Amino acid sequence: MKKIVLMLAVLLGFVFTGAAQTVKLDFCGQPGTNPGVVTEHWLNNRTKGYAPYGTAELVDLKFEKLSKVLQLKSVGKNVEIYTAKPFEANLDSRFRMSVIYKGKGKLRCGLYGYGEDGRKMTEYQAQAIPVDAAGWDQRQFFFGVRKPETKQVRPYISVTGGDSMMFATVQITKLADAEKYLLPSHNLNLWYQRTKGLNLARGKKLTFDPEPNWKLTKKGDTDATDLTDGKFNQMRDQLWFDPGAVAWFNAMNGVNIILDIGSVQHVKKAVIRICGGRLPDCNIKFPYELQAYVSKDGRNFYQAASMMKLNESEYELCNWKTHYFLKESSDTSGIPYEPISKRFGSSC
Numbered sequence: 001m002k003k004i005v006l007m008l009a010v011l012l013g014f015v016f017t018g019a020a021q022t023v024k025l026d027f028c029g030q031p032g033t034n035p036g037v038v039t040e041h042w043l044n045n046r047t048k049g050y051a052p053y054g055t056a057e058l059v060d061l062k063f064e065k066l067s068k069v070l071q072l073k074s075v076g077k078n079v080e081i082y083t084a085k086p087f088e089a090n091l092d093s094r095f096r097m098s099v100i101y102k103g104k105g106k107l108r109c110g111l112y113g114y115g116e117d118g119r120k121m122t123e124y125q126a127q128a129i130p131v132d133a134a135g136w137d138q139r140q141f142f143f144g145v146r147k148p149e150t151k152q153v154r155p156y157i158s159v160t161g162g163d164s165m166m167f168a169t170v171q172i173t174k175l176a177d178a179e180k181y182l183l184p185s186h187n188l189n190l191w192y193q194r195t196k197g198l199n200l201a202r203g204k205k206l207t208f209d210p211e212p213n214w215k216l217t218k219k220g221d222t223d224a225t226d227l228t229d230g231k232f233n234q235m236r237d238q239l240w241f242d243p244g245a246v247a248w249f250n251a252m253n254g255v256n257i258i259l260d261i262g263s264v265q266h267v268k269k270a271v272i273r274i275c276g277g278r279l280p281d282c283n284i285k286f287p288y289e290l291q292a293y294v295s296k297d298g299r300n301f302y303q304a305a306s307m308m309k310l311n312e313s314e315y316e317l318c319n320w321k322t323h324y325f326l327k328e329s330s331d332t333s334g335i336p337y338e339p340i341s342k343r344f345g346s347s348c
Helices: 003-007 188-194 312-317
Strands: 021-026 042-044 055-063 066-073 079-083 094-114 121-144 152-159 164-174 206-209 256-259 277-279 282-284 289-294 302-309
Antiparallel strands (some): 079 152, 094 152
16 A cells, blocks of 8 residues: 555544535645655655656745645646545545646546555545646536545645646535435436336437537537437536537527427326536536427427526425526536436426
8 A cells, every 4th residue: 555645544634524525735835855755645656557657846826815835737647636634534535636737638637545443445436637728727526425434534636647737725525415306326226217118219219400610529420319318428527528428509599309200109207407606717507497398290389398597586485397596606516417307297
């Protein structure tokens, strides 16, 4: 196991209460004298698998009130740093990592999980996305503990071989119970429950009006079957980066999704997953209204069901049949990657 981790396993970890709690870590602390210590908050991964190790160094560069930032410069393999102190966790824990960075390359974030003693590694998680930011930018990553034996986690960030990036802050939040249910990684069971039975849409091609135009999800030109292939997105809580999703930019007048199931059949319900919510400087609204139409000939359509979005002042009218409400705010975790299962014509 990692020597650095073993040496620091006795340090007190970050402790969270039941409510959402956030720890914001920057790189303005006292630099370490040991090659494996970046600051009192961060360690450089110096295990053999990462040799040659690249560099993890503090540089004088202002970001808001901060005077120093971290530069990760890889050589042949990834260069990685992780938190010096562990975070308490259990099987029900969900974490959000918000990273402010700039540079070009592949940004990688994840978690190391450990048992009670902080020595034996119980799990490893990783998410990586390509980024290209000449100025400061921000990304969020979501992780959920997967192993019951995991009692501590150490978040990490890394840069892949040959890349160089700078980091200003890393904000780590342990989500409150109410926020967890807004994450696709947490409510997979709900999705599977809603889609039990014969899926009449499975494998069918869809037509769209207007055509999807969000370039990050158009990769591979598979939009026509992305929503009917029966596959759940593989990017956890980053649906809008997933080429297996379908998305529109500036679809102010709504979109039409048409499915031809090939013959007249009984349809019990329609289920859909939709992104929505708001991040700083970025507002991805949930649909104002969802409408389901049916047709026997493909020409004459009749409305089967509809559901309208409520304002926050009307949330008590939400019944998930004709009206729905989901909070859209910058302080609500996970909403930008939220799955919404809607059952048309029956209770939800």
